[in-house]
Amino acid sequence: MLLLGLKSSGFKIPGISSVKTKVKLEKFSNESEFKEFLAKSESYTQSLYGGVSSQLFSMGAPSDRAIDLSPSGSFGESLQPLMEITEPSRVSETNVQVAGIDEPDIVKTDGKSIFFSSTAPIYGFIEPLIIEGDVGRIMPPTIFPETKVIKAFPPESISEESAIERYGNLLLKDKKLIIFSENVIYGYDVSDPKNPVESWKFTLDERNSLVTSRLQNGKLFVVTWQPISQSNPCPIPLGTIQTSITIPCDRIYYPNVIVPVDVTYNILKINPENGGVEEKVAFVGFSSQSVVYMSPNSIYTTYTFFESFTKFFYEFLEANGTDLVPEVVINRLKEIDSYNISDTSKLNEMKLTLERYYATLDSNERRRIENEFQNRIEEYAKENIRDFEKTAIVKVRNTNLEVQAVGEVPGSPLNQFSIDEYKDTVRIATTVTGGVLGLSVESMNDVYILNSNLSVQGKITNLGIGERIYSVRFIEDKGYLVTFRQIDPFYVLDLRDPSNPKKTGELKIPGFSSYLHPINKDKILGVGREEANVKLSLFDVKDPTNPREAAKYDLDEFYTQVSTTQTAFLMDTKHEVFFLPAGSSGYIFSYSGDQLKLKKVIADVSAQRAIYLDDFLYIIGDSKIVVLNENDWSQVSELNF
16 A cells, blocks of 8 residues: 555666666657557556546646736827827737737727727527517527627727627737637628628647647647547547648657557648638647747647656665565565556556565554655655656747747746747746645746757746645746745746756735736736735836835735736836736736826726727726726727627
């Protein structure tokens, strides 16, 4: 029974390789080669996530995801009188991670029109035929979710021009509106806002699931994943757009070492004008938490996996357990490892061997060894847990979708903002959860700096022992990180020297920040929660050795969308305000003068997003749009749905 706490790392017992191989990606030549790789990986995967292991360990990644954000772009100011303006000179953009790379959201604007994809149905009522004695009843919804096309400018003339029956996240390229609606991607021509026309449709294969998408330099990048077919692993069916689209075997990458795999991650480069697939590539991976980050030059896709815990057991025995079992038992375990059977079967055999040995002991000696095993393995796990939970990172060039590099780091990232490319380095923040081993091992948080080949150059480890990451923000040569369990440690990191990054400052305050947004180079806004209320914190990081909370505001709301969706946030640097939806209301705060002041509340609109056109702020809700003049915060107009 002592085997029930054991896990993985590297392994050094004679006959078992302890050499760590630099992971590289290669392409399959044909389907037979793919099947051969799957056969080698299958027993490894089963031992980790099926049979004995599924009963021993919790493999899930943290479920409470926090999101941190990047600043919105700033735009020029208009000097023309309002009467002469036909188009706004200031147009807000979706709050994205990297400037110039658009991300999908439920609201897009081109400065003239607003495209709003509401998922909330509008309840209509059919005029009833009154018959004496009948009991009245409410009819079901008569209008379903849709994408509204709204004339937005000038604000006094706001009106709904048309509606598209498709709905979902949106991207806008000139006059092409892209709608991600469940397993179908639609392209609509919206050059005539009163008459949108479907110009193309890409239907994903039923096994293909959308991970995310980006729009850069006029091209649409789509990332999907789908389970590997054991009988027919390639070519991979992606979907249809007039004709069937597949990824051939020789465009599928795999690692030169055996790792658990059960899915392929697929990247497509699409022309948004006609839906044509220009480039495509795939690589094998594992169906765990995946994070996608896109820089101006590369796409980074991650997946978390766990090493075989039989390795952990062998290495533990060699390092700390040789005095607990006799040599004959060690030799028997070594013999079991040499068998050509799955790791699950090996573990069952190992367990049986140990139980037979325990049966030869008296009760006193057995309890002594059991306790020694438990204590030693927990201590060993604290030092070696990073060798068990890992995240693979695959770097793909944007232009031709060729794989440039692959690497791995301990732990798992929280979200896309946990990764950042700066100059010739990549920074990634991870949490090693600890609990996956079923032992009393506390979680740990690390930051790794990788070179362009994704090899580790430097690292900061053991941030917030026993806590996990709630938000991350990398800004040039600095990093900001929040962990949480009972208090909110806010860390300031100096990343100027990639080989020697340092933690320079730390601030501990109640609650936590689940989203970090840079106001300027010296101020960071944190949005999170303290007890049952939404909490806003303005952090002063001018002195990186002594960060402080310059201002705080407790909002009488339990939840804000910004905690899970960075695109719900909007900042207007000209007026020094930001917007966030919370509850059913929209809140506008000023951050001028290092203070947080509530400027305006628009209540009971089921607020979702906000945009600005010139000096007009549009609060967009499920029930209506309210337009405010940012110069005096008076209401200019509204549009009811």
